[in-house]
Amino acid sequence: MVYPILLNDTSSGYSRQHLEVILQLPPERKISQVGQPNGAIPSGAIPDGTIPSEAIPDGTISDEGTLLHVSQWVEDDVTQVAAQLQNSLKILRTPTNRIKTQAQQLYGWIIRPFEQDLDVASDRNQSPIQTLVFVLDGPLRNLPMAVLHNGEQYLVERYAIAITPGLQLLDSQPLQRQSLNILLGGAENAPSFSAVGLGALNNVGRELNGISTTVPTSQTLMDQTFLKTNIQQNLETTPYNVVHLATHGNFSSDPEQTFILDWQQPISAQEMDRMLNVSDPQRAIEHPIELLVLSACETASGDSRAALGLAGIAIRAGARSTLATLWQVNDASTTEFMVRFYQELTNPNTTKADALRKVQLSFLNDNHRTRHHRPNRWAPFTLVGSWL
Template identity: 55%
Template sequence: PTTNSQQLTTNNQQLTTNSITQILETAIQQAETLQDQRAKSYSLGTLGKWYETTEDWTEGQNFTQKALLIAQQINASDIAYQWQWQLGRLLQAQAEEISQTKEANVKAIAYYTEAFNTLNSLRSDIVALNPEIQFSFRESVEPVYRQFVDLLLRSPTPTKDNLIQARKVMEALQLAELDNFFRDACATPQAVNIDDVDKQAAIIYPIILENRLEVILKLPGQDNLRRYANSGISEAQVDEAVQQLQVALTKRSTSISQVKKASKQIYDWLIQPFESELKSLENSEQNRIRTLVFVLDSSLRNIPPAVLYDGEKYLIERYAIALTPGLQLVEPKPLLTQNLRALIAGATNAPSFQSERFTSLDNVALELAGIKEQLTQSQILKNQEFIEENIQTQLNSVPFNIIHIATHGKFSSNPQETFLLDWNKRIKVRDLDNLLRVNDPNKASSIELLVLSACETAAGDKRAALGLAGMAVRAGARSTLATLWQVNDASTAEFMLRFYQQLNTPQISKAEALRNTQIAFLSEYPDTDYNRPYFWAPFILVGNWL
C-alpha cells in the first residue's frame, strides 16, 4: 500500500507539473496571438519561476532569459528587474548544487547588480504604478536588496568593492522603504561623502539577513570600512532581543540592571566586535571619533542606541549619537547658534486628546515657558492657538529655524496612523510637508530642527519607527529630535530646558547637545530617578547631527 500511495503522489506531482506548464504555455501562445509583448514576458517569466520551484535550474534560466529579453525590448523595467532577480536566484541555486558550498556565484551577483540598478532607475515610478499592479514591497522589492547584500557578504573576507556596494545597497533600501511608506518618491537623495561632512564620525550599518546579523562600520578616511558577521542570528532572534529591551525601557518600574542586561545583548552584536578599534582611536587627536551615526535596519529602529551597555558604561557616555535613514538624506550644515528663532507650540488637554483617548500633558505649559526663556527670538502657540492654520501663518511671516511641538503624536509603519494632534484634530504625516514648508518660493525651507517632545511609537509594530523617519523626511527639517516613547512627566520639561541651554552653547553640535543633556540626567539629579533610561533614553536625533 505504501508503494501505491507513493506512486500516486508522484503521479499527482507529475500531473500538477504538466498541467501548470500547459497552462503557462497556453498563456504564452495567447499573448503571441494578441501580440501582447508584456503578457508574453510575464508568462515566460512565470514559467521560469515554476521551473525554479521544481529545481530545474537550466529550464528556469532558459525561459527567464527569454522573458527578460522581451521586457527589455519593450522598456518594461517594472518586470525586467523581476527576471534579473530570478536569474540571480537560479544561477546561485545551481552553483550551490554543483559546488556543494554556499559561495556566492559571480554571474548571480552580476544579475542581482542589474536588478538593483533597474530598481533604482524605477524609483519614482515603482510607487506611482497603478494600484492593480502595485507591488507588495515586502515580497517583491525588499528581498532583492537583502539577498544581494547576503551574496556580497558571503565570503569570510569580502573585498573592499563588495563592502562599498553592500553599504550602497542598504542606503538605497532605506530610501525605498520611505518611498513605499508614502507611496511616492518623497526624499531626494544626494551623494554625501561623510569624510567631507564630519571627520570625527563613524557610521554603523546593522544588516538583518536570513541566517545572520551583519554589521558594517565606516570609519574616518576614504572607504575605510570594517565588517563583522554575527553568524546564526536570525531575524526572529533580533526582533525578540529588541522587544525585550523595548519592554524593559518603557516601564518606569523596570530595574536598571534589567535594562542593562537587555541592552548588552544588542551592544554585543553591534558594537563589541569593533570595540577595541574604536577605543584605540579615542587617544588619537586626529582620528578621534566623537559621534556614532546609526543607519538602523528593520526592528532595530525601535530602540535608542544611546542605551546600549558595554558592561560598564552606556554608549552615550562614550559618544554622541545620531540616527539617519541614510547619509544621502543628510544636509551637512552645522547649526548657527547666534540666530536661533523658534516657533514653540503645544497643548495641555486639547479636545483632540480626548477624542483620540490620550491623557492630558500636564507639564506642557512649563516646557513651553522654559524654552522661551532660553531663546531670544521665539513665538508661542499654546492650547486653542495651537492649530494648523496658525502654524502656517507664523511660518509664512517669520523665518523660524526651530519648530518645537509639545503634543501627542504617534509613529507607525502605516502613514494613516502616523500623526501629531493639534488643538482640534490630527495633522497627518502626509500633510506635514505642506504645513512646514514655506509658501514663498523665494524662501527656502530653513527649518534646522524639528522637536517632537511627546510622541510614541505604535505598540506591537516592529517597523513603527519607520513613521518617525518618514515624519523627519517629510517635514523637510535638517534634523528631528523626537521621543520613541512618551514620558508624561515634569522630567520632559526639564530635559528640554537643558537641551536648549546646550544648544545655545557655541561650537557644540546637535548630537553633543543631546548627549550632554542625557549625561546630566544620568549624573546630576540625585534626589530623583532621572538616571533611569526610562527618562533620558527616549530622545533620539534623526538626520543632520552637526
C-alpha cells in the first residue's frame, strides 16, 4: 500500500511543498534502504485518524507489514503538476508525450524512491508484488495512478491498481465468480437527461446486452424500467452480488451535489443509500454487493475530495468495491471497456483489479484507429475498495 501525503510549509516566509510517502509492504518482504528518509511523520498528516500520529521509523516491522518512509521537499508545485496532468488527460487532443512528461514528475516523487522494494524491474509474473493499493491525499485524489510513467512504461503496465479511502478496508473477500449475479440498469435517452441539459448515451443498450451475454444470470432494467423503485425491489428480492448502472451521474464530497439519473429523475446520495441497502440486515451480511459499477458517471469538476464521495456511496451501501470513471469518457469507448471488463472478471483466477488492468492494457495496446490507446480512454476507470 502506498500513502502519499502532501503538506504545505510557509515557515520560511514563502510556500514550499513537503511530500511524505509511506510504503507498507507485506511482513515477509525484506527491507532495503530507502532514499532520503527524514524522520517522523507529521501528526495529522492524513485526516480523520487514518494513520497514527506518532513517528514511524523507516524500516519498522509491524503485524501489518513493513513501513518504509521517504520525506522530500518538492521543488515544483505538486498541486500544479497534478492539475496539469488531470487537465491533459481530459482533453483527447493532448499529445501523449506531454502526458508522459507530467506523469513522470509524479512517478519520480511517489514511486521512484521505492522502486527496489516494489520489484519494479522484475518480471511481474515472478514477483510477489502485483497490486498497488493507494491512499490518496489532496490534489492526488482525483488523479488515476495507473497513468504514472517511469520513462519506459505506465504504472499499470507493471501493477494492478486500486484505491482505498483509508487504512481500514472493507472486508476483502474474493468475488465468487461461480455465483456471479448482476443487476444491470441504464438508459440511453431518458427524459431526466434532457431535463438537466445532458445528452443521450446511445451505446448503453449495447453495453448492457454485451454484459448480459457474458453473464447470462444478469437481470436488466433498461429505459422506462430503469427506475429507483424497480432497482430497490430487485435488490430486495434477489441477492445480486454485482450492481451495474449505466447512466449520467455526478460524485462530489458534498452529498447535495452527488446524484445519478434514472429514467425519470435524479437519485440523490441519500436515496442511493436507501436504494442499495436491503431491509434484511442478515441478508446484507451474507450476500453483500461485492461490486458496484457506475458507468458514464464522473467526479465533480474542481472538487479535490470528489473521489471520497464516490467511496462513501460504496461504504454506506455495504459494497466492497466500486468501479467508476474520474471523468466522462466517450460513450462507445466506455461500452467496449465495460464489456471487456466482465469478460475478464468471469475468469476465476482474475481479481477485480487484475480484470481492470487487463482491459486497460488491451486499450493501451489497441490499434491507433480506435483511439483506445490514448490515456484519456483507459486511465479514468478507477477501482475503489476491495481489489480481490
